[in-house]
Amino acid sequence: MVKVIASNIRKGQVIEHDDKHLYVVLKAETFRPGKGTPTTTIDMRRISDGVKTVITTKTSDGLERAFVEEVSHNYLYKDGADYIFINNETYEQISLTETMIGDGIIFLQENAECHILMFDGKPITISLPARVTMAIMATEPVVKGQTASSSYKPATVESGARVMVPPHIDVGTRIVINTEDSSYVERAKD
Template sequence: MPQISVNDLKNGLTLELENGLFQVIEFQHVKPGKGGAFVRTKIRNARTGAVIDKTFNAGIKVEQAIVDRQDMQYLYADGDDYVFMNTSTYDQLNVERTALGDAADFLVEQMIAQVAMYQGEIIGVEIPASVELEVSVTEPGLQGDRSSGGTKPATLETGKEIKVPLFVNIGDRVKVDTRTGEYMARA
């Protein structure tokens, strides 16, 4: 497994540390006026999704995990598993909900997602930053309330509930930010 210096860390890099597999979310090189330099990082556990802060002394070596990423098409949910298909080999793969994290709230059939694997184990599924979904349940907007900037709850076709502006109705397609779960625009 290749070793890299913590001075060469980048966002998105996956590291094999003594307590598991971690993905770098943020990093900052710090050179205090007194004492040695260090690298302050925020890393996400690839298996549990927990985010922790970790500080490394500058120049030390860490193991870089080689992660294989493949574009796969989401087919359907099968109990607690989600079935994906490799679009070039047509191999099907069952992914547990825990590996999906919040992405499960935005998956619709036929969507292309990037499945990250490490030594044959699925460690994550990345979906586009925004998706278009249909509103399946919401209260009707009140006439004359269109410009007040108010919001109301709406349930999307995937079952995820978000806040939408009052003018959004059942059957409308809305653009949703998958990182925050917030309404962006009407599609």
């Protein structure tokens, strides 16, 4: 285990908390008030059972960061409640549960290359690609006069995820989505 100061904790990292369980960081925000001590709020999910927890600590406090190995895998298919991945070098298959994958499950596509985080040779969670390309399946029609550059409309992509898109995007258009915050990036170039 490696000590890291709280302000350097980022999404996707695995830490060992005071209760000796491993947690994957879902979100980390640092707050620096004008007066007082700066704090870091960390949203995290316990790997063993999926329980979500939020802690607030001083930005200078040390946390134990677990050493995890990132192994590249491709997503194959869903088998009941399990999601099956294959290692392209060894052809070994691994199954992960929905709890292990987390909220990013809505962006999982067949044959997508992902990084599975391993601790002591066991899979604990997944790191999805930063961006995915998906087709728009449903969206609201453009409202006349809604042409301001900051206006967006809701759309549903092929995986069922809801994304806010610019008014000129219609059904069937392929778009690039940022998996970290489910935001629209650009129209796909393919």
